[in-house]
Amino acid sequence: MVDEGTRKTLSSIPLLKTKAGPRDKELWTTRLKEEYQALIKYVQNNKEADNDWFRLESDKTGTKWFGKCWYIHNLLKYEFDLEFDIPITYPTTAPELALPGLDGKTAKMYRGGKICLTDHFKPLWARNVPRFGIAHAMALGLGPWLAVEIPDLIEKGVVKYQEKSEEAK
């Protein structure tokens, strides 16, 4: 099953209510508001737990999302661009989170840098339609993926630490 830490994180993210996808016009706006509320709460939780690890934003339609996620390893911060589209079948199907910068660098990815999810993800998502949203996909999918893959990629020298060139940020 999903590990205890992930389960705890997951359960502290507010659940969504509206079953609506990008083709549902007004209901989609309602759903988008819920998505943002859950994400804001999740980021707040992370900050309080001193485990702030991503930022996300979307275009106006809420169908294209982009942002950054980062992972601290041996006191160094490794940062990655994150992006995904909301499929028309959302929220029945989860978004496919992608780290395009790592595309082709690890076997735990599909084309385009889409991360490979564990066997737990899809059943858990399916059982929680429409309550799970983007924040849950991040906590259940990307969080554990980074924790397993990034240390390994650093060790193999595939991912290298990059000094921040722009200090003011």
Added chain:
Amino acid sequence: MASVEELQRKVNELEAKLAAAQGNVVPMRQKIDVMSSEVVDSNPYSRLMALKRMGIVNNYEKIRELSVAVVGVGGVGSVTAEMLTRCGIGKLILYDYDKVELANMNRLFFQPHQAGLSKVDAAAATLQAINPDVSIETYNYNITTIDNFQKFCDSISKGSLTDGPVDLVLSCVDNFEARMAINTACNELNQRWFESGVSENAVSGHIQFIIPGETACFACAPPLVVASKIDEKTLKREGVCAASLPTTMGIVAGFLVQNSLKFLLGFGNVSHYLGYSALTDFFPTMSLKPNPQCEDSYCRTRQAEFKAKPVAVELATEVTEDAKPIHDDNEWGISLVDENSPEEETPTLSLVDGVQVAYSIPVDNSTPESSTGGAVAASELSLEELMQQMKSM
């Protein structure tokens, strides 16, 4: 001024032409107007037309009028498209947004010199060289996004040689999202289609014939898997996402096209579900009724339409006049739904041995996974304000 996208498309097209020119210096044969059964070494259709003479297919040349959409031109889709091309299909519509990579070379069809080309352009060049009689249309986009989904639906509903709906859609995609998108489109358009798939461990696969309202749609049940007889505990997923074998993909493509031909040309029995387990050479077949509580509202609409139809109108394939009556050992299970037998369908599926659902969904879906976070409360803030709040965190 042309957009970057248009320019990119043009570059891809030219690259495909160049590659085709480099890889194939053999002159293309002339187009053939009418399929002939004459057995001469220059007739590419003689062995196909022989099916007619042997009484297997009554009207093989009808294939020239038919159009098929192949969604996903990877390990299964490319082979599927090649088979249909060699069979002389009237029109093929190909969809994929991926490029050919050297990592694909463990599969059939694509060649190393095509690496870097879009899969649809590379495939179109090869297929057109194999059979110039086939009309080929390509779409290089992801069908699951809001921008492309409508284009996808339009191309299916107006994609035939006479600008009507295509005769069949074949799903050869490798992910759940795309399958669901095809399912959504086909339920809305009342379009018959085949779903196909190969497991991520490469040792099992399946095809499923979906007639909206009449057989189970892809959303009627959780995904089905053929039991692989591999102990889950010994299945190692460390370090890789998915494996693939040209054999399994070729076999599934063969099943897919074989059943497509039977459906399109009206011969033999069309399997509603056919599974394949490579480790045990096990091939379960079954028929699946739609779920009255399917999440897809169009599926439920199609079910009501099907129920309202008079008996014996829909028999899956064209029934010729001298067709034998459907008899008892018709194990692929097209049965006449008799309005007098109120067979109350429960949402529980009756699956053949060796096929199971990938996961179960509790019937009472109202109790969520334990959550201390509660549910989101209605927010007074507008969407723009919430977006701004998230941005400023």
